[in-house]
Amino acid sequence: MKVLIAPLNWGLGHATRCLPLIVRHLRAGDEVVLAGDGDSLLLLRRRFPGLRFYRLASLHLTYSHHNSQVGAILRALPRLLRSARQDQRLLLSILEQEHFDLIISDNRFGFFIPSARKPSFPDTRCVYLTHQLLIRMPLGLRWLEPFGQWLHRRIIRHYDECWVPDFEGAANLSGDLSHLSPLSVSAPTHFIGPLSRFEFVQPEPMPDAYDVVAVLSGLEPQRTIFERQLKQEFAHSTCSFLLVRGKMAEPMMRVVNQHMTILPRIDDGQLAWYLLHASTIIMRSGYSSIMDLAALGLLEKEKRGEVCLRLVPTPGQTEQEYLATWHR
Numbered sequence: 172m173k174v175l176i177a178p179l180n181w182g183l184g185h186a187t188r189c190l191p192l193i194v195r196h197l198r199a200g201d202e203v204v205l206a207g208d209g210d211s212l213l214l215l216r217r218r219f220p221g222l223r224f225y226r227l228a229s230l231h232l233t234y235s236h237h238n239s240q241v242g243a244i245l246r247a248l249p250r251l252l253r254s255a256r257q258d259q260r261l262l263l264s265i266l267e268q269e270h271f272d273l274i275i276s277d278n279r280f281g282f283f284i285p286s287a288r289k290p291s292f293p294d295t296r297c298v299y300l301t302h303q304l305l306i307r308m309p310l311g312l313r314w315l316e317p318f319g320q321w322l323h324r325r326i327i328r329h330y331d332e333c334w335v336p337d338f339e340g341a342a343n344l345s346g347d348l349s350h351l352s353p354l355s356v357s358a359p360t361h362f363i364g365p366l367s368r369f370e371f372v373q374p375e376p377m378p379d380a381y382d383v384v385a386v387l388s389g390l391e392p393q394r395t396i397f398e399r400q401l402k403q404e405f406a407h408s409t410c411s412f413l414l415v416r417g418k419m420a421e422p423m424m425r426v427v428n429q430h431m432t433i434l435p436r437i438d439d440g441q442l443a444w445y446l447l448h449a450s451t452i453i454m455r456s457g458y459s460s461i462m463d464l465a466a467l468g469l470l471e472k473e474k475r476g477e478v479c480l481r482l483v484p485t486p487g488q489t490e491q492e493y494l495a496t497w498h499r
């Protein structure tokens with residue numbers, strides 16, 4: 172089977188949760204081709220340097236400096252729609268060059284074959300990967316949630332299937348986001364279980380460990396604001412502190428300042444080791460981060476009081492605010 176996998180470049184979470192899908196298909200003997208843009212594509216290419224790839228249109232999204240992202244999202248809507256149309260044109264161009272049996276779009280809204288062109292590619296199945304069947308709105312705009320649902324359903328109905336990276340039953344990780352009304356989408360929906368970057372990774376034993384490990388990701392300027400806050404908080408702490416900045420394009424340079432170590436990025440095996448040996452872990456409450464913590468057993472360890480997890484939502488990012496509250 173020939174598979175094309177395309178994650179959205181909105182932070183690194185969409186790319187990291189595609190890693191186990193890529194490994195599964197490679198182990199099954201399938202040919203995998205990557206598609207994407209920005210840091211997400213760079214992450215996948217570094218992990219799988221031998222795979223071919225297509226570069227898609229870049230979004231260049233940014234968040235607001237403030238505690239509401241409604242304005243930023245509304246301003247980004249024309250860019251998202253433009254990008255979706257570009258994605259569709261690029262996908263059709265790719266399919267004119269080579270055949271794919273399966274196309275997996277992780278929240279790339281336009282990465283599907285339109286119905287008018289479907290007869291030209293009858294053997295190609297398009298899958299939409301998402302954990303947000305419910306689009307959360309800010310408290311004052313909850314009345315808009317039905318519209319968000321309607322809009323997302325219109326996107327999903329263009330795909331042959333919708334895959335939800337979570338458990339179907341009550342013991343799940345995404346809560347209302349995928350379980351409140353999962354059957355309301357307009358494509359066959361399947362819960363495929365959580366997807367974590369650590370699924371096929373063994374912790375790589377390191378000579379050191381840190382009391383506190385912070386892993387950053389997400390859109391600017393909120394990523395930088397969060398980094399600045401953490402540096403100030405731990406500047407005079409006696410705890411050993413590792414800060415992973417989540418910067419894929421920066422040179423690999425290790426900065427050590429007294430008790431603080433700063434890295435632009437880190438291999439998954441090393442990150443797993445540091446997370447498993449930390450007493451405090453600080454992350455954004457993005458869904459991919461939560462799946463990673465679950466894969467390492469850290470959510471259960473927190474329940475037993477063996478580790479402190481600080482899940483900090485991006486201000487105004489309603490999905491992360493919900494997940495932080497729900498897991499707390």
